[in-house]
Amino acid sequence: MAALPAHPHAPSVPARPALRMPPHLPPAPRLPAPLSAHLWRIARSLINAGRKAMRDEPLQAAAVTTVILVTWAIIIGTVLGLIHLLNQPLYLPMKQRLLEVLLALFLFTLSVMVVISDVVLVWSGLFRTRAAWFQAALPCTDRGLFWAAALEGGLWAGWAVVVLVAPLVGTLALEAAQPLLYLPVAILAVLAFIACCLAAGSLGALLLARLIPLLRRGLPGLFALSLAAVVLGIPLALAAFEERSSPVTFMNEVIGKLAFAENPYLPSWWTQQALNAALASRWPVAFWHIALTALTAAGIAVLAEELARRRLRLEFDLLAGRPDRSRGQRSRTWRLPPLLPADLGLLIAKDFRLFLRDPAQLVQVTMFFGLLGFYLMLLPRLGAAFKFDPQWKLAVSVLNLTAIGMAVATFTGRFVYPMPSLEGRRLWVLCLAPFPRQRIITGKYVFALLVGLPISIALTALSGWMLELPITAVVAQTAVMACLVTGMAAAALGLGARHADYHEDNPAKLVSGYGGTLNLMASLIFTGALVIPAGITLIPVMPGWVTAVAGLWIGGLSLVWTWGFLALARRAFDRAGEAR
Structure with a gap:
């Protein structure tokens, strides 16, 4: 198409002169390198976290400091006790x-x-x-x-x-x-x-x-x-x-x-x-x-x-x-756990499927059970050797009970505590379900028990069997371990719901926060409150009434502890559902 001719009376527009760049331009400001920007972000985050802990959340800083000091005291005491034991003339040749x-x-x-x-x-x-x-x-x-x-x-x-x-x-x-x-x-x-x-x-x-x-x-x-x-x-x-x-x-x-x-x-x-x-x-x-x-x-x-x-x-x-769905995963039905109500079964099946879809959780649970298996393989190397010395048999059984309790505390703190926070983005869907919101907490609690109870009880029974403890002592220690699992799972859910962060999707950061630190402290206190009475009952010179009082203390404390933290979890989760 031909161009239109210019109007004869149109004013002439003078041509623009060509732009000339000045001979000396200042250099363009250099942006920071990407890695430098990332390092600046990490350093700034650490500084802000430290200022927030000291100025806005001094209780959190005090709790973290307390946990570190208690851990240091335990390690220093253990090492000093071991050195003192090996300084005895009987073991001195093997000390180094x-x-x-x-x-x-x-x-x-x-x-x-x-x-x-x-x-x-x-x-x-x-x-x-x-x-x-x-x-x-x-x-x-x-x-x-x-x-x-x-x-x-x-x-x-x-x-x-x-x-x-x-x-x-x-x-x-x-x-x-x-x-x-x-x-x-x-x-x-x-x-x-x-x-x-x-x-x-x-x-x-x-x-x-x-x-x-x-x-x-x-x-x-x-x-x-x-x-x-x-x-x-x-x-x-x-x-x-x-x-x-x-x-x-x-x-x-x-x-x-x-x-x-x-x-x-x-x-x-x-x-x-x-x-x-x-x-x-x-x-x-x-x-x-x-x-x-x-x-x-x-x-x-x-x-x-x-x-x-x-x-x-x-x-x-x-x-x-x-993911590849060529193997018929779309038609696969949910398998509900037996002997449970339908609503609890659906909630547990949902948590199980979400757990399997998270590779990070899978790797960590593999690490958890791998360390437990490593501990199992060390029991015949360490624990069974002490069974020939009556002075060590009861002490080793209590130490094994404490070690398994710490493993359970790791499991509940790492996997159970973040569960309420990780429901943040889908909480509105669960709140529309035809059952109370408190049922969600019950489902997560049952899920934690189904995973933690069998492993911990099996480890405790195996420890008692290798040490050739009386059957009554083995049954008592497995009962104490069951109380530990139920109480720690309830505490993890209660503190996890009370200090939930529904905007964070990284479980590691959730566990490292203030609520995770409180959960660790609660697990340590609860373990000591149950293991110490259980160890006292194994002393042969103790009368029968001491064993009865210790049993009542363990059972009563576990019941109050579990009920209180589950009630805290239900109230906190109910308020969170109403707010969202």
């Missing part, structure tokens, strides 16, 4: 060797816990949270995203290592040849150990992201196979036990059966060697093992960074897509 083995076992167990916790935290920071989805849309490099999630997850997972290792390292300074020189070298060894664990956890998070699409296609049996391997290993561990009667022979037996923690390819063993060398003032050996641990951490971190550069966006796209 036994300290080395126990330190290696402690660091090995701690490394497993830290690595798995860091895997979950880094995976959540990279792929799960809403912040991860937002950051993936920013002009950030894959390496920057990886390091931001790795550092933030490492801060959450590493502080627990510092809390547990600091009193141990400080107490061992009493055995050092040069305490003032030992402490800085020990700190370097612990820092290298933490760095190695966190680097392994970051690499494991990327490998977990690769594994999840396979799990969606029908491979959840990997977790079942892992649990089956632990169960099959228990009889082998039981069969490997050989009876001994002499205390010195017993020490040799314990050292021989705990030598698996001293594998020369484990970073925990390298750290143990560094600490032992620092205690004996063998500085070249200490620095050699510290350098080995630090270089291993650096190598794993570089490998994880390269894997993130190659696979981070691809794994993010795979995890953001819908």
Whole structure:
């Protein structure tokens, strides 16, 4: 189409001169690098959290400080008691060797816990949270995203290592040849150990992201196979036990059966060697093992960074897509638990399906039951050996009861406490259901009991059987464990509903908050209030009326504790439903 001719009387418009750029322009302001921005965000969050705790929530800061101080007192008291016991003439020849083995076992167990916790935290920071989805849309490099999630997850997972290792390292300074020189070298060894664990956890998070699409296609049996391997290993561990009667022979037996923690390819063993060398003032050996641990951490971190550069966006796209439903999952009906009302069965089935859909929860429950299985395999190595010494039999049974109670406290605090908060985005749907809102709390409580009671009671009965306790003592300890599970589950639900955060979808941050700290303190108090009377009843010289009073105390306290926290949970959840 031809252009229209210009109007003859139209005013002429002078042509615009070409724009000339000034010869010297100031350089454009440089934006901060993406990783620097992430680091600034993490540092600012820590500063704001500290100011909020000191200014707005001093009770929370006091509660956290109290928990840390109590933990330090328990660890210091345990280490000092062990050193005092080994200073006796009967055990003095085995003192140095036994300290080395126990330190290696402690660091090995701690490394497993830290690595798995860091895997979950880094995976959540990279792929799960809403912040991860937002950051993936920013002009950030894959390496920057990886390091931001790795550092933030490492801060959450590493502080627990510092809390547990600091009193141990400080107490061992009493055995050092040069305490003032030992402490800085020990700190370097612990820092290298933490760095190695966190680097392994970051690499494991990327490998977990690769594994999840396979799990969606029908491979959840990997977790079942892992649990089956632990169960099959228990009889082998039981069969490997050989009876001994002499205390010195017993020490040799314990050292021989705990030598698996001293594998020369484990970073925990390298750290143990560094600490032992620092205690004996063998500085070249200490620095050699510290350098080995630090270089291993650096190598794993570089490998994880390269894997993130190659696979981070691809794994993010795979995890953001819908799972494969080609195996008939749409037509699969819900299987309700038997012997329960229909409404409770539906709520429990819903919680179970949501639990299976969360890979982070699956990994953590695998860690939980894996540690319980590890404890089971240690019972014949430690607990059964004491059964030939009457002085130790009752003490070991009470210690086993306490250890299982702490495992139950970990389970309820990590999995039961966040459940009310995680219902935030779908609470309005549940409030429309044709049953009272309090029924939701009842369903979650029954769900916690169905998971926690069988495992804890089986562990308690197995401990009593290996120690050859009387059948009445085994029944009494299993009853105490049942009271512990019911009370801890109720306390976790009550405090979880009272301090619920319906805007947070990360269970790890929920557990690390003020309510999670209160729940931990409540679990410690409740465990002590029940285990101490149970231990008193095992003393042979105690009269029968003391046993009766202890039984009434345990039963009455458990009933009041459970009823009170369940009532608190129902009231708080009811108010939350009305508010939303």
